[in-house]
Amino acid sequence: MSYAPAQLIAPRSPIIVIDSLGSLEAIGGELNASNAGMNTAAGNNWPAAANVALFVPFGVAQAITAVKMWVQNGTAVAGNIDMGIFDAAGTMLVHKGSTAQAGISGIQELDITDTLLAPGRYYMGISSDTSGATSKTFQGVLAGAYLGVFTGCYQVAATFPLATVTYAAYASVRVPWFGLAARTLVA
Amino acid sequence: MTYQPAVAVLPIGPRVTTLSSAYLQNNGPAVNPGSMAWPVAKKVIYCPVWLAAPTTAVKLLWINGTVASGNVDCGIYDSAAGLPVNRLVNSGSTAQSGTSVVQSVDSTDTFLAPGLYFLALTMDNITGTIFRCTSSAAFLKVPGWCEETTGSFGLPATATPVALASGIWGLFGFSTVTTI
Numbered sequence: 001m002s003y004a005p006a007q008l009i010a011p012r013s014p015i016i017v018i019d020s021l022g023s024l025e026a027i028g029g030e031l032n033a034s035n036a037g038m039n040t041a042a043g044n045n046w047p048a049a050a051n052v053a054l055f056v057p058f059g060v061a062q063a064i065t066a067v068k069m070w071v072q073n074g075t076a077v078a079g080n081i082d083m084g085i086f087d088a089a090g091t092m093l094v095h096k097g098s099t100a101q102a103g104i105s106g107i108q109e110l111d112i113t114d115t116l117l118a119p120g121r122y123y124m125g126i127s128s129d130t131s132g133a134t135s136k137t138f139q140g141v142l143a144g145a146y147l148g149v150f151t152g153c154y155q156v157a158a159t160f161p162l163a164t165v166t167y168a169a170y171a172s173v174r175v176p177w178f179g180l181a182a183r184t185l186v187a
Numbered sequence: 188m189t190y191q192p193a194v195a196v197l198p199i200g201p202r203v204t205t206l207s208s209a210y211l212q213n214n215g216p217a218v219n220p221g222s223m224a225w226p227v228a229k230k231v232i233y234c235p236v237w238l239a240a241p242t243t244a245v246k247l248l249w250i251n252g253t254v255a256s257g258n259v260d261c262g263i264y265d266s267a268a269g270l271p272v273n274r275l276v277n278s279g280s281t282a283q284s285g286t287s288v289v290q291s292v293d294s295t296d297t298f299l300a301p302g303l304y305f306l307a308l309t310m311d312n313i314t315g316t317i318f319r320c321t322s323s324a325a326f327l328k329v330p331g332w333c334e335e336t337t338g339s340f341g342l343p344a345t346a347t348p349v350a351l352a353s354g355i356w357g358l359f360g361f362s363t364v365t366t367i
Contacts, residue, residue, distance in 0.1 A: 029206070030206040033320065119198065151206070152202040
């Protein structure tokens, strides 16, 4: 118990799962406000060229331990994916490594090394070595790539598997639906 | 003064914009953002944002529409009694450059303590466009948006806000990181 003056803010509940498109910890509020939609029937083709890594900002108000990452696959899976967590400077904190995309229309879990995240800002990253219609995931559809930039997303070319990066401007009109979890059961 | 456990709040950033205004997150508009001319030359539109944690604004930004023309001034104001008061930082008159892209200006790094602030944007013409969400003046007035039209172009040092007459939910704000 510590001492603090009264604050006019609501305490946040412990985080279980943070997702790229829906969580207020990520860009969920902004996407909701901008009316970004999602193709939930089949998913969309991978939103960037092969080996381009995509990064979505998120924050945590209380320390959590990330134990899993996940992505919602669409009606076609191919090639390999990788997911990880990065700090604000682009330093990779943890990633799974190249993993075959598997599980049509299901949530695919990637078990990562348990990683403590202190309160602060981070980025969740995802990359695929395959582009086009053979590899689909559910994705938020933006009115323009400018909304990815406006909400603080980044992308980096030639980053598969994931590694420490120098962030660069987002150029896709879609954002994959993926995230991290503080519990082992996601799917 | 009361006793209570420390309250955890989300860190601010990397962007604080008119889309991240907590007042609006649960009341999204009906359509995607579109390109639209500024409603009146030299009109300043103010959008409230609540910062629950300290942060530092390092860049000011907005989204240009499909036509770039004239000049933009973007900034941040402090508040009193729920209204914008003092300009804390602004881009100054900046030629609109690029279409359908985020345009940013490297501004003086400005520390912002927790509290209520107003994002502000003005344009010197009604030819250039910016992206905005469809809304209505009533929808924006309720959470605290307001406006004023200045005699000369630029964000005033001291705001003199009046009731919002425009439903333009322009997309502008600031970044807490330098990489856009």
